[in-house]
Amino acid sequence: MNPFGLTPLEMEALKLSLRVSVWAVAASLPFGILAAWVLARLKFPGKSVLDGLIHLPLVLPPVVVGYLLLVLLGNRGLLGAWLHETFGITFIFTWKGAALASAVMAFPLLVRAVRLSMENVDRGLEAAARTLGAGPLRVFFTVTLPLAVPGVTAGAILAFARSLGEFGATITFVSNIPGQTQTLPLALYTLTQVPGGERAAMRLSLIAVALGMAALVVSEILARLYAARMKG
Amino acid sequence: MLDVHVRKRQGGFTVDAAFRSREAGVTALFGRSGAGKTSIINMVAGLVRPDQGHIIAGGRRLFDSKDSIDLAPEKRRIGYVFQDGRLFPHLSVRSNLTYGMRLAPRAERYVEFDQLVDLLGIAHLLDRRPGKLSGGEKQRVAIGRALLTSPSALLMDEPLASLDFAKRAEVLPFIARLAGEFSVPIVYVSHSLEEILNLADRIVVLDSGRAVASGPIEELMSRRDLQSVTGYTDCGAILTTVVDSHHDAQGLSHLRFHGGLLKVPRLAVALGGRVRVRIEARSVAIALVAPEQTSVQNILPATVEEILRENGSLVDVRLDIGCPLLARITPLALQTLDLKPGMRVFAIIKSVAVSHGVLF
Numbered sequence: 001m002n003p004f005g006l007t008p009l010e011m012e013a014l015k016l017s018l019r020v021s022v023w024a025v026a027a028s029l030p031f032g033i034l035a036a037w038v039l040a041r042l043k044f045p046g047k048s049v050l051d052g053l054i055h056l057p058l059v060l061p062p063v064v065v066g067y068l069l070l071v072l073l074g075n076r077g078l079l080g081a082w083l084h085e086t087f088g089i090t091f092i093f094t095w096k097g098a099a100l101a102s103a104v105m106a107f108p109l110l111v112r113a114v115r116l117s118m119e120n121v122d123r124g125l126e127a128a129a130r131t132l133g134a135g136p137l138r139v140f141f142t143v144t145l146p147l148a149v150p151g152v153t154a155g156a157i158l159a160f161a162r163s164l165g166e167f168g169a170t171i172t173f174v175s176n177i178p179g180q181t182q183t184l185p186l187a188l189y190t191l192t193q194v195p196g197g198e199r200a201a202m203r204l205s206l207i208a209v210a211l212g213m214a215a216l217v218v219s220e221i222l223a224r225l226y227a228a229r230m231k232g
Numbered sequence: 233m234l235d236v237h238v239r240k241r242q243g244g245f246t247v248d249a250a251f252r253s254r255e256a257g258v259t260a261l262f263g264r265s266g267a268g269k270t271s272i273i274n275m276v277a278g279l280v281r282p283d284q285g286h287i288i289a290g291g292r293r294l295f296d297s298k299d300s301i302d303l304a305p306e307k308r309r310i311g312y313v314f315q316d317g318r319l320f321p322h323l324s325v326r327s328n329l330t331y332g333m334r335l336a337p338r339a340e341r342y343v344e345f346d347q348l349v350d351l352l353g354i355a356h357l358l359d360r361r362p363g364k365l366s367g368g369e370k371q372r373v374a375i376g377r378a379l380l381t382s383p384s385a386l387l388m389d390e391p392l393a394s395l396d397f398a399k400r401a402e403v404l405p406f407i408a409r410l411a412g413e414f415s416v417p418i419v420y421v422s423h424s425l426e427e428i429l430n431l432a433d434r435i436v437v438l439d440s441g442r443a444v445a446s447g448p449i450e451e452l453m454s455r456r457d458l459q460s461v462t463g464y465t466d467c468g469a470i471l472t473t474v475v476d477s478h479h480d481a482q483g484l485s486h487l488r489f490h491g492g493l494l495k496v497p498r499l500a501v502a503l504g505g506r507v508r509v510r511i512e513a514r515s516v517a518i519a520l521v522a523p524e525q526t527s528v529q530n531i532l533p534a535t536v537e538e539i540l541r542e543n544g545s546l547v548d549v550r551l552d553i554g555c556p557l558l559a560r561i562t563p564l565a566l567q568t569l570d571l572k573p574g575m576r577v578f579a580i581i582k583s584v585a586v587s588h589g590v591l592f
Contacts, residue, residue: 128318130305131277132332132381142331146322230321231363 006207007200012179013187014207020095020183021163024102025110025156032107032155036114036148037140057169058108066172069101073173097174098181102163110159117151118144150226157219164211184208234259234289234385234417238275238282247271249443250285251436253385256415258407260428260449262462263438269421270315272438273387276419277312278305290384309336311383311416315390317374319362325373326358332381341382343414351413352376352406368399372406379410386410386418392427400427407431412506425462429453429470429510437461454556468513469557475505484529484583491554495529496586513548515585516559519578520569530581536571551579 006014035054039047057065073080073091083089091097121144129139145152167185174181176190188204191197237250247268253259261269274280276287278294281302287295289310294303311332319328333345349355352372362370371391378386391407392400408431411418422428428435429449436446439461445452452458453470473487473494485499487507494509501507522531534551541547547566551557557579571577 122318124314124316124318125320127279127305128312128314129320129331131279131308131310131312132377133306133309133335134331135304135306138335143320231361 006203009178009187010200010204010207013182013184013204016095016098016179016182017164017184017211020098020102020166021160023096023099024106024163024166025160027099028103028107028110028159029152029156032110032159033114033145033152035107035111036118036151036155037144039111040115040118041144054111055108057105062105062166062168063172065104066101066169069097069104069169069173073097073100091174093174093177093181095174095180098166098170098183099163101169101173102166103159105166105169106159106162109162110155113155113158114148114151117148117154120151121147150223153222153226154219157215157222161212161215164208164215184211233291234276234287234419236272236276236285236287238272238285238287238295240271240275240280240282240284242271245441247275247282247441249436249438249441251443251446253417253419253434256411256417257433258411258418258420258431260432260435261419261421261438262423262425262428262435264423266440267423267438268441269423269438270389271441273312273389273419273421276385277310277387278303278308292384306335309340309381309384311378311381311386313371313374313378313386313388313391315393317362317370317394319365319370319373319377321362323361324358325354325360325362325365328362328373329358329377329380332377336381343379343382345380348376348379351409366399367395368402371395371403375407375410379414379416383416386416387421388418389421390423391420392424393422404430430508433472450555454550454558466512466514466560468511468516468559469553469555471509471511471555473507473509475499475501475503475507477503489555492532494532494581494586495583497583510587511557511581512585512587513558513560515582516551516557517580518549518551518559518561518565518569518571519580522578523580526580527582528580529583530579530586532579532581534577534579536573536575536577538573539566539571551577553579 129143176186191201234253239248275282284297294308435449450470453467471489473489476486476488484495487494532553534553538550549559
């Protein structure tokens with residue numbers, strides 16, 4: 001047992017869910033910011049195709065995403081075999097795979113929030129920074145990104161919450177292995193499939209509610225801190 | 233030194249302008265809105281790319297279409313004060329000021345932080361955020377930020393346009409002092425003749441994207457052909473003078489200009505201070521002999537240069553008093569005096585009719 005009175009199974013699912021979600025967000029954040037910047041600031045042929053690709057997980061059934069990941073990154077998959085042989089990285093049936101599935105599913109939400117925020121950054125400020133001697137990369141890190149912080153935090157928290165709830169893509173891609181890939185929603189689903197699991201299922205549901213609320217509260221606090229900072 | 237010749241088509245509008253500035257001092261780009269002023273300085277700063285031409289600043293070629301030279305804005309070392317300030321809202325005033333300063337090569341810095349902060353009177357604002365500043369304070373910080381990059385030229389795009397009258401009067405003297413303090417060419421864009429007459433040494437008049445005239449402000453403002461463009465139709469003369477002496481008992485100050493002394497009501501300006509005065513054409517009278525026993529203080533020997541008719545009812549006479557001066561008289565006066573080019577006459581200017589110049 002432990003301080004919160006959680007059973008080992010619940011504890012394991014909770015820890016795994018947090019680890020998967022944190023990694024999903026941490027690993028996808030740089031790519032999400034880059035994609036958002038590309039969509040917000042650049043004009044190039046095929047931009048709408050890229051936009052569509054990024055948003056695809058939002059409109060596809062999660063199971064389809066999971067299946068595509070399986071085909072692509074399974075040990076016999078196109079990319080999976082190469083990754084396994086060259087780097088010894090295996091996604092399938094591991095928590096890393098669960099994190100990847102979560103990241104892919106949450107990516108459009110992340111990009112959307114960051115992009116909106118970046119589109120609102122006054123380009124005049126970026127031009128001003130250029131005339132002050134800052135190159136494009138420095139402008140990005142000292143002006144664009146700091147001013148897009150509200151979008152980045154909102155996007156990260158949205159993605160984190162989405163990852164906590166990821167089910168379809170995860171179960172299809174990495175299956176439902178206790179301790180390895182059985183995150184909170186998967187554990188909850190398993191409990192609803194066995195007789196007498198209702199009580200435990202309810203407890204897991206409450207944990208999920210608490211986590212979701214916590215994420216929203218953190219998001220709100222960060223937004224207020226930022227607003228206060230900007231006011232000086 | 234700034235040498236600009238740029239051409240660019242923007243839709244149906246073509247900017248095609250050339251001008252030069254001196255080593256130091258204020259060159260005003262004047263024109264109505266839509267005359268292409270901002271486009272031109274955006275090209276100088278590297279924010280807009282000209283189709284053709286060249287931009288040379290401080291001996292460096294920043295742009296030259298012939299040799300495909302086009303330096304990025306961050307490589308140009310051109311300071312830019314935007315109309316809307318554009319301070320970084322997430323940084324303190326101090327960080328805003330040092331943003332560009334830290335990026336300038338140490339060896340090329342000629343502006344010192346403490347000195348400039350004092351000059352602009354912003355020392356007490358350093359730890360604040362831009363959101364907490366008034367409009368006038370913001371523009372002073374923006375000017376400081378641009379100048380601290382130790383630029384080879386400073387561009388100012390209507391820096392006072394977004395301020396109300398009182399705030400303008402607050403910022404204007406600071407800009408005037410910069411020009412005296414630092415030897416950097418300043419290009420000052422404005423559609424306000426008032427600001428330009430107070431600040432600029434030279435003026436470039438723009439009309440529909442073209443530079444129709446450029447030169448010392450004293451010469452250009454009394455040119456009749458430009459008055460329809462500038463809208464300033466009552467200009468007799470613009471004189472840049474130096475305070476020569478004060479005469480408290482008489483309530484007068486003597487200002488020395490190119491052609492002699494001008495007596496004006498006592499000014500609160502130190503001896504040697506530069507004062508720009510404006511004389512309206514209709515406050516200038518002409519006499520064939522120097523009048524005696526008169527209340528008028530300024531009786532200056534002059535030569536009639538040219539007689540310009542203005543829609544029948546009034547006549548402008550261009551006089552030379554060491555610099556150009558317009559006198560607006562009636563056709564009757566012209567007939568009576570029988571004025572002809574080359575005649576030696578006297579220009580009569582009442583002291584109180586000399587508009588109080590702003591000092592810089």
